[in-house]
Amino acid sequence: MASNFQAVKGTRDFYPQEMRLRNYIIDTWRRVSLRCGFEEYDAPIFEYLDLFTVKSGEEIAEQLFSFTDRGGRDLAIRPEITPSLARMVAEKINALPRPVKWFSVPRLCRAERPQRGRLREFFQWNVDVIGVDDILADAECIFACVEALREFGLTPADVEMRIGSRPLWTAVLDSLAVPTERRDDVLALVDKRFKLPEDAFDKLLAESFLNDEQTSVIRDLLSHENVTVEQLLTDYSGRVDIGQTVERLSQLLGYLEAYGIAEWCVLDLRVVRGLAYYTGVVYEAIAAGERAVAGGGRYDNLLQVVGGPAESATGFGMGDVVLGILLDEKGLLPADLASESLNFFVIDAVEGVFPKVLDLVARLRKGGFSADCHTRRQNVGKQLKQADKRGARCSVLLSGNDLRIKTMASGEETDIDATTFLDDPGKWLQ
RNA sequence: GUGACUGUAGCUCAGUUGGUUAGAGCACCUGGUUGUGGUCCAGGGGGUCGGGGGUUCGAAUCCCCUCAGUCACCCCA
CATH class of the missing domain: 3.40.50.800 (Anticodon-binding domain)
Structure with a gap:
């Protein structure tokens, strides 16, 4: 060790060589955002601790870098920027021209154990549309995401945009009389379907509190890796009222088709995006063998949670760490970054x-x-x-x-x- | 927070059943070249062998602790 000090666990030093790579990624995000009609914003790197715990509960505090300032205020370094965005938008909502199409590339910190694709300090591209209830807003975000992936040189063969629907699950679980308070548990289980081997998942499902009918329908839904809206209507409309939800999905696919990015996208009901605040369509950009390179969805009640007006919102985040690994593996990092x-x-x-x-x-x-x-x-x-x-x-x-x-x-x-x-x-x- | 594996020069790694002064390639610097770069040749700097403790006549090597890295779990905003 030349120095008595080392970089803190989970952080990176950006020597000029690494800085060039970081700038390349961030410049690309910014360029794509601007040409998709989004405006840049930023927020403080620390906020009141409450802003981050109010929507997700106390347990999230364990994963925050938090501290008390000299005035006794409980503060935390931002682990995400969406709550700040909600705060900012809520504060000026009446003065802002709609739609609010904003993006940011915040530096974020989470006190998690570092592992492949995950560090304690990283950059995340965030793209959001606020104040547009139409599913077109979701299509706008997905387009920007795909446009960036394409700009980096990735193809549909490298990354798939897998699109799921929270309301569809909610409707089906309701029809199966799954208690509302157990819904998140089931969705957490569904979320695991992606990464667990099939037998391990079967075991978990069998050990769950669900009865045979519930298990069977869930299993059936999950079998639709590559489902179409027609299939969904045929298979489920007799059972539950999912007409409106499926209609929205159908519209979304229509927009994505019109945008010319249909080949990147696929309906995949296994995507439910953890717990969080999602209320509508959810999606993840998945590359084989990696954690999601990007993920997002609709979160229509977040502004209210931070004390703002009822205002619909949708957006996604893309981290620099997984993206960097992916681009490196695919040989897509520009060579002239080297000099x-x-x-x-x-x-x-x-x-x-x-x-x-x-x-x-x-x-x-x-x-x-x-x-x-x-x-x-x-x-x-x-x-x-x-x-x-x-x-x-x-x-x-x-x-x-x-x-x-x-x-x-x-x-x-x-x-x-x-x-x-x-x-x-x-x-x-x- | 739990577990597994790994830490020797800036990087990639050698280093014998524990043995005396820890090496190589690449990179860096200097010189060959008071005047035309890349190649080549020569030389040099750089290590408390991650850190601390223990065993031993003797530890890079064996043991314990700790820190860090990697991977998986938890979680994934």
């Missing part, structure tokens, strides 16, 4: 002209080009070596008023006077 790629490296080929070097560097920088020079005078060979290591596209050898431009990749050299060069330095970068 710094300086435009010009200016060299004093003779002694005594260093002020001119600085002048030229300054002019280039003012012109919008990245330019640099040595910090310790060395001979031309050494300086060229430095230029190479810095990833410079061109070296500019300066002696007197004349310059010699050297294109590093080809080794080609051209003599030119300074005025002509400064007229259009970009010409040398093509």
Whole structure:
């Protein structure tokens, strides 16, 4: 250990190399958000502890980094940004033009044990639409999500957007007389179906409090890995009133089709998204062998929970950790992230002209080009070596008023006077 | 919070049944090159062998504790 200190468990240092990757991911998220018509917002990185516990209960507090400030306030570092979003929107809801289409890339902290795809500090892209009850809002979010995946170079063969429905489960469980208070337990069980081996799941189901009829219908629903709305109506409309729910799913699929992303999407009733605050459609972007790379859904009562008006809302989150693993495995991380790629490296080929070097560097920088020079005078060979290591596209050898431009990749050299060069330095970068 | 596995240079790893001064490749720096980079050659810096304790004449090696990493469980907002 060179230092007496190390990075805290579950955190990452971003050296320039890692920083380039992080920026690549975040820039892509931001670009996609903006072109999908979302506006960026942010919130404080800590909030009152209550904001995070009010909707999920006390047990969530164990997974929070919380502290008491000098004024005795109980605070916590944000583990997600949705409660802050709800707070912000609730506060100004009457002044905000609808729809509220906002995105953010918050840095979040959760005091969980780190493992594959999960750290204690990470970045998460959040995209939300508030104030639009129409399922179109959900389609908007799913589109943005898919658009980002596509922008990263992923294909439907790599990632599937699996879409489920909480209300459908609610309706079916009601019709089976499953008590409301047990509903979350059942959904938690359903959620496990994804990751457990089949026999282990069967065991859990058998050990549950459910009777044979309930078990059988649940099993049947879960068998629909690739269900269509027609199938759902045929199989269940006689049993329960799911007409409205299925109609909404059907509309959603229509929108996704019109958006041209139907091949990414599939109805999958096994997706229920843990407990949380979801009230409608839910979805997860799943890559084989990984935890969900993105997940979201409709949460129509969250604003009320934080004391705001009844306002519908829907959105998703995508974490940088799983995404990074996925892109790395698929070989989709851009290769040119590896070098710094300086435009010009200016060299004093003779002694005594260093002020001119600085002048030229300054002019280039003012012109919008990245330019640099040595910090310790060395001979031309050494300086060229430095230029190479810095990833410079061109070296500019300066002696007197004349310059010699050297294109590093080809080794080609051209003599030119300074005025002509400064007229259009970009010409040398093509 | 529970469990399993793993910690030797910045990175990837050697290191004999416990044996005296812990190595290699890559990377980095310097020189060969008062003047044209990448190649090559030579040299150099960098380790309390994750940390602490124990066993022993002697520990990178064996034992205990601890920290960290990885993976799984719990959880997944």
